[in-house]
Amino acid sequence: MPPTDIPTFAASQLSLLDAELRAELSETSALASQSSPTALARAGVAILNLQISSQRTGLGGKTVIDLELDPAVGGGDIPEHGIRVGDIVGVQEQVGGSAKKREKAEVKAKGVAGVVLKVTSAGVAVALDREEVEVPAGKLWLIKLANDVTYKRMTQTMTRLQNFKEAEYTPFVRVLFGLSFPSPVPQNLSDPEHGLDNIAWIDPSLNDSQKDAIRFALLSKEMALIHGPPGTGKTHTLIELVLQMLKQNLRLLVCGPSNIAVDNIVERLAPHRVPIVRLGHPARLLPSVLNHSLDVLTRTSDAGALVQDVRKEMDEKQASIRKTRNGRERRAIYGELKELRKEYRERERGCVDNLVRGSKVVLATLHGAGGFHLKNQEFDVVIIDEASQALEAQCWVPLLAAKKVVLAGDHLQLPPTIKSLNSKAKSSKEAKEDEVVENMTLETTLFDRLLALHGPSIKRILTTQYRMHENIMAFPSKELYEGKLVAADAVKARLLKDLPYKVKDTEDSREPVVFWDTQGGDFPEKTEDEEFGKKAGKGMSLGESKSNELEAALVKLHVRNLVDAGVRAEDIAVVTPYNAQLAVLSQLLKEAFPGIELGSVDGFQGREKEAVIVSLVRSNPEHEVGFLGEKRRLNVAMTRPKRHLCVIGDSETVGRGSSFLKRWTAFLEETADLRYPNASDLQDLA
Numbered sequence: 001m002p003p004t005d006i007p008t009f010a011a012s013q014l015s016l017l018d019a020e021l022r023a024e025l026s027e028t029s030a031l032a033s034q035s036s037p038t039a040l041a042r043a044g045v046a047i048l049n050l051q052i053s054s055q056r057t058g059l060g061g062k063t064v065i066d067l068e069l070d071p072a073v074g075g076g077d078i079p080e081h082g083i084r085v086g087d088i089v090g091v092q093e094q095v096g097g098s099a100k101k102r103e104k105a106e107v108k109a110k111g112v113a114g115v116v117l118k119v120t121s122a123g124v125a126v127a128l129d130r131e132e133v134e135v136p137a138g139k140l141w142l143i144k145l146a147n148d149v150t151y152k153r154m155t156q157t158m159t160r161l162q163n164f165k166e167a168e169y170t171p172f173v174r175v176l177f178g179l180s181f182p183s184p185v186p187q188n189l190s191d192p193e194h195g196l197d198n199i200a201w202i203d204p205s206l207n208d209s210q211k212d213a214i215r216f217a218l219l220s221k222e223m224a225l226i227h228g229p230p231g232t233g234k235t236h237t238l239i240e241l242v243l244q245m246l247k248q249n250l251r252l253l254v255c256g257p258s259n260i261a262v263d264n265i266v267e268r269l270a271p272h273r274v275p276i277v278r279l280g281h282p283a284r285l286l287p288s289v290l291n292h293s294l295d296v297l298t299r300t301s302d303a304g305a306l307v308q309d310v311r312k313e314m315d316e317k318q319a320s321i322r323k324t325r326n327g328r329e330r331r332a333i334y335g336e337l338k339e340l341r342k343e344y345r346e347r348e349r350g351c352v353d354n355l356v357r358g359s360k361v362v363l364a365t366l367h368g369a370g371g372f373h374l375k376n377q378e379f380d381v382v383i384i385d386e387a388s389q390a391l392e393a394q395c396w397v398p399l400l401a402a403k404k405v406v407l408a409g410d411h412l413q414l415p416p417t418i419k420s421l422n423s424k425a426k427s428s429k430e431a432k433e434d435e436v437v438e439n440m441t442l443e444t445t446l447f448d449r450l451l452a453l454h455g456p457s458i459k460r461i462l463t464t465q466y467r468m469h470e471n472i473m474a475f476p477s478k479e480l481y482e483g484k485l486v487a488a489d490a491v492k493a494r495l496l497k498d499l500p501y502k503v504k505d506t507e508d509s510r511e512p513v514v515f516w517d518t519q520g521g522d523f524p525e526k527t528e529d530e531e532f533g534k535k536a537g538k539g540m541s542l543g544e545s546k547s548n549e550l551e552a553a554l555v556k557l558h559v560r561n562l563v564d565a566g567v568r569a570e571d572i573a574v575v576t577p578y579n580a581q582l583a584v585l586s587q588l589l590k591e592a593f594p595g596i597e598l599g600s601v602d603g604f605q606g607r608e609k610e611a612v613i614v615s616l617v618r619s620n621p622e623h624e625v626g627f628l629g630e631k632r633r634l635n636v637a638m639t640r641p642k643r644h645l646c647v648i649g650d651s652e653t654v655g656r657g658s659s660f661l662k663r664w665t666a667f668l669e670e671t672a673d674l675r676y677p678n679a680s681d682l683q684d685l686a
């Protein structure tokens with residue numbers, strides 16, 4: 001692949017991001033602008049009739065308000081809603097008057113914005129944005145707002161890159177766009193000459209491919225890709241890499257596309273007692289990592305004592321506001337509070353700066369790395385986990401000032417979810433002008449692009465997997481990972497019947513792979529219409545989704561057989577690519593088997609279960625398979641189980657979908673325990 005022109009690349013990213021943001025906003029704002037508060041509450045994105053039960057200064061000096069249901073409307077538990085911790089919400093006054101007038105005024109009324117800190121059945125706690133001082137009084141309502149912070153950060157980053165002067169093209173930037181070759185990395189990594197022959201491994205159980213990847217990442221000058229197929233200990237490897245880099249006295253910024261990806265690393269680094277700071281809103285962090293959160297450290301460290309003095313004063317003032325009825329007095333207190341907040345912020349900034357500067361490892365989400373905390377901070381290496389799940393523009397947020405990057409991911413699993421359909425539509429004229437950039441979509445990750453640009457010599461693959469029985473692993477290994485995967489001894493022959501609790505030896509519990517072949521046309525798929533979509537519940541965009549009721553009944557039969565054998569429902573997951581099928585499965589299985597997990601394939605990426613049933617759904621005379629044709633989706637589906645994979649599908653339809661599907665069906669027919677169900681036996685289960 002030829003080098004990429006940086007301004008053209010940035011311009012293309014900016015237009016793709018713009019289309020994506022518009023697609024995302026149109027979903028949420030269409031609802032908010034066209035609907036009344038009551039309708040919004042019904043849709044699960046608003047809560048009405050609230051009042052403030054208490055107010056305090058929370059983490060990071062933010063005003064925290066606790067909201068509960070107004071006793072005037074009966075108090076008690078808040079009705080069912082879809083607002084979650086970490087969501088950005090608006091808190092607004094609920095206006096009185098006639099129903100119609102009220103609803104109009106409420107939608108227009110301005111309120112304060114904040115982040116949801118806690119949700120219980122009886123209330124919601126919201127940490128208001130620091131700028132907001134005055135809290136609306138009286139009866140309030142809360143509405144979920146669209147979150148465009150990530151886009152703003154990506155757009156700012158791409159605009160900066162677009163305007164880079166040639167002089168700003170550091171050797172690192174040049175390599176990442178193919179304007180220079182990467183510095184060569186020696187072939188024999190453990191040659192004593194490089195000083196890495198005798199590494200004192202913190203975890204001596206690392207396998208050879210993991211050690212090799214770590215040596216490679218230590219020796220590479222500008223970039224290293226660690227390719228971690230399912231269950232191969234990618235994060236495990238990154239932890240050792242971080243510890244080894246710290247031994248070399250390097251300063252690191254460790255990022256991931258989601259809070260959970262970052263917290264996963266914090267949790268695993270913490271026991272090694274290295275000084276780490278986790279940036280990010282405390283509401284969005286796992287409770288187990290809060291002790292490392294910058295906000296909490298600001299409160300608990302010695303340096304934080306000075307900040308606390310001001311905070312105490314602020315709390316007292318906040319409390320006095322609530323006791324004051326007189327408007328003028330209230331305003332005066334708000335004025336004083338504003339001054340105190342300014343001082344608080346100054347002291348806090350000093351304290352934060354000291355904490356961040358003193359920390360050898362800083363962890364943040366990719367977009368979180370674009371906040372003011374990291375302005376002018378320098379790092380020797382930026383490490384990005386789950387890099388093939390991140391948009392390239394997102395990766396550039398921490399990379400603009402970087403000198404070296406280590407990316408870990410698996411480009412053969414699903415890329416980040418994209419909403420804008422037109423991200424792929426390009427005119428042929430433009431395509432000729434610059435093939436490389438014009439062929440790029442938002443789905444093209446930095447991981448993909450670097451591989452295409454520099455070839456496989458910039459990556460190392462992890463080859464021992466610690467999840468799947470070797471029969472489950474066989475097909476994805478051969479098809480996608482060049483046959484390189486090896487199942488670790490501890491897992492390669494594990495079956496359900498060997499679970500550490502009592503499971504009977506049955507035809508299911510002794511089989512690693514089962515294929516229920518529904519061929520013959522008796523298990524037809526159904527295209528779901530809009531009406532069904534509404535019934536299926538909130539948050540499900542079914543569009544042109546498909547379902548297959550008899551296949552769902554077969555899933556139920558198989559789950560029942562497993563449970564009867566003694567397998568716990570919590571150890572079973574059912575995954576399907578179609579939301580409409582998920583809705584059918586929910587109705588059929590949720591109550592019957594409490595604890596069972598049901599999910600879309602896309603949503604189950606990164607997860608694992610002892611037994612996984614995959615419902616493929618598609619069965620039609622035209623042999624159409626839709627997005628089952630995407631092999632990265634199938635790869636995710638078939639690599640979730642540890643001991644038992646059960647595939648349910650129509651070999652006649654699926655087997656003719658794509659060459660990959662054809663080979664998979666042939667593989668299942670040859671190696672799986674093959675079963676042919678009888679549709680008429682299943683009618684009463686559906």
Ligand SMILES: Nc1ncnc2c1ncn2[C@@H]1O[C@H](COP(=O)(O)OP(=O)(O)OP(=O)(O)O)[C@@H](O)[C@H]1O
Nearest residue numbers: 205206207228229230231232233234235236466606
């Ligand atoms: N060298 C090793 N020896 C023994 N177990 C290991 C080794 N490396 C990783 N594991 C185990 O393999 C499992 C998967 O590891 P980890 O969570 O790091 O994988 P991952 O590749 O990041 O996962 P995913 O496939 O979900 O992306 C964990 O239970 C981990 O303890």
